[in-house]
Amino acid sequence: MRRALMGGLLLFFLIGSGHALEEPEGRVILTVSGNITATNAGNEALFDRGMLEAxxxxxxxxHTPWHDGLATFTGPLGxxxxxxxxxxxxxxxxxxxxDYAANVPVADFMEYDVLLAMTLDGAPLRVRDQGPLFIIYPFDEFPELLTEKVMTRSVWQVVHIDVLPE
Known part of the structure; x- marks a missing residue:
């Protein structure tokens, strides 16, 4: 049942909007490319911090394997x-x-509240702190995610997401 619901949500969420995104006003921190329908720079979608904060x-x-104790991450959902x-x-x-790269199933983003974390304990994630974007899974809420396979998907210093064809 849960898989069927997730499949339906996948189709619902991934139906293209068919229009252009607003232009970034600040420094671009994320580029999304591949099979996307909303762009703002050729075939890509460029995001500055303000666009992601919006x-x-x-x-x-x-808890994560990379931080001591309980950490609080904030950002948009993937x-x-x-x-x-x-x-x-x-x-x-x-x-x-x-240039580290990992394949992340879209289903992860649909099934779990996976963040593109922009802050850690209220402070913006800087490059030296694994920022500006860090893929964070809800490990404490779903302990079954705390595997080597999923941890390799927890990319930090994210700068690019390519949506691969089906």
Whole structure:
């Protein structure tokens, strides 16, 4: 039942909006490309910090293997960013500033409240603090996510998301 519901949500959320996004006014911190329908620079969607902050912000309090104690992360949900760009696909290729890349199933973003975290304990994530964007899963809420496979998907210093074809 849950899988069927998630499949329906996947189709609902990933139906393209078919229009252009607003232009970034500040420094671009995220580029989304691939199978998307809403763009603002050729075939890409560029986001500055303000554009990502304009999306509904969510908070996850969780332990991670990379932080001491309980950490509080805030940022938009990954699925909200995908909806904003009209993403149509089942897999994402997420690339970090240092060119580390991981494949992340779109289903992760649909099933769980996965954040593109922009703050840690109320402070903006800087590059030296694993920012400006860090994919954070709700590990404490769903302990089954705390696996090596999922941890490799928790990319920090995210700069690019490529929506791969189905």
């Amino acid at each position: 999306l509904e912000q969510h908070t996850t309090r969780t 699925r909200d960013v995908l909806e904003k760009v009209g993403a149509q696909g089942t897999m994402l290729r997420v690339t970090a500033l240092n």
